[in-house]
Amino acid sequence: MNIIRRSLSSAAPAQAVARKLKFTGEIKLRAPIVPTHQNFDVNPNHPLWQFFPDKTTALRESEQLDLESREWTMNELRRKSFDDLHKIWYLVLKERNILAREVRLGEAVYADTSKFIELDEKLVKVQKRVKNTLLERQVAYERAQLLQEQQDSYLSEFKQRFINCEESESNDYFDKLIRLQYAFFGIKPDIQDFDIDHDINVKFAQGLSYIADIKLQRYLKLNPDLQFAPLNGVMEELPFLLNDTADAIEEVKALRESGQSVKLQKIQVLPFLRNAIENVLKVVENEQEED
């Protein structure tokens, strides 16, 4: 109340001039600091620069936008690997972030943002198509899993052809087997490409027993005099994937003589395979280093 009364009083200015402030003699007044962005140093590598088209433009003109370029088509995206699609997705996302920022700014200053939105719609379309492409692949994969009967009949038919093929076709059929083991069971042709955690799964174990069986049958067909009991579990099947059939048979024989050949419980199969393949990979690596 006192303040109001003092300020309303007509004598107040006169009084204020008359009464001098105590510290005016001691403190030097300097020019005020103007609040401007030029007084700040911004790191040129700051991650938020990614929301800007370049480091000098906050809001582009509509003419500066690339409105001529078209979207990626489904046919183009279908040829791309997951990693490529992942890259395209994030490039598009970054561009959309820049546009979204510009549109928000443009709305604040009443600028025309229709062209920005037009461009963004194209980018949204690309993102939708990327998702759609991946989903198409996943659906195709899932549907193939349901065709178990067809898969089994093809595998058994291939087995007959493989076992009974001519001597001259033999190499062709071994190449075919390598392609088949990847196509049906996901077993990569080169052991060094194996991803121990993901690739060695139930399918791998199924494929292993199929391959071992088919190779052994072929060998027995060519050497009818050989006495060899049927394979007993993964421990005896693994050599057939890693080595030639003749070597594998010798290896299994040695294993049987030493009495170490055991049929593993289901729960032990995958840990055994992982362990064994890891050891083989280590040996291969050491050999490469020595070379």
Next chain:
Amino acid sequence: MSWTVARHRFKRDPEKYTGVLKEYWKKKVQGTSMPTFENFTPYKLPKHERKTDFQVGITQGDLVYVTEGEKKGSIAKVYMYNPEYNHVMISDHTEQRILPKSRWTEGTTSHVIDMPKFMPLTSIKLAGKDKDENGKVSYVVADEVILKDQYYDDRYKRWLPRRFVKHHESVEIPWPAPEEVEDGELSTKESAALEKTWEFQTIGQPPVPEDALPELRNPYSQYKKRTLTALQAYKLNYPDMPLTKEQKIYLAKKQEQASAKKLTPLSDEIKEFIGSKMADHINKIESEAMLAHLEGLSKVPNPDFEKNMAELQQ
């Protein structure tokens, strides 16, 4: 939902109006401006009726013969085809419009400006240019065109129909050369776009990593839930029948009797039967790990069992 879609959802869309409402809306839009400034635009075609330029048979760069208006009889070049209005914009064909000062842009000096005129397809006819041996230019005007067959046009990088004069199908009017488009900032090189980096080679491994799947399919979708909410269940079930006083007394008594149910010990015969079944099953198990697991399981205290046994002994 993207930020552009969200915006469209709550917006008025006059394009969807039909009949009287469409007329009303047009009057409302025109209503405030003076007749001099009236900005007449034809009705937009509904989306399902719109055609592309290659479906209609006239595209950018084509020559046309004008059959109506001031420049009737002249040959002009098509600048663009507008599928929304089914009109074309052609060269040397403008109309004068009056522009209020509030709409002037930079460089405007007069209220009267020349605007490109949109021509309906009924007032033009497609023309083909022909040069004879002496270099004399003549035009072929097609009253109607028909589109037949398909060929791959390397200039447009797409499949296009061939264009013939109707009733004179030996006369083909080829599509004009497209305008050259320069690579933009966002465009990808052709070699990079066409490079093949993926092929479906195995059904043994999923093509998409497991962690990426929730991004493609919504795991929280309401259509995937196997349980109903309380409200949904309430709507699906008929309401409970109101009961009389006597019925309530009867049901309460019945419930009292049911809760007073007594446990009786098993007879030796049944105990033996259950025991033999369990022994049969356990003898079949070969895996030592499984047996050890069952052994461990039998030692886990079961509070329900103990409670029942205590009740029996009482």
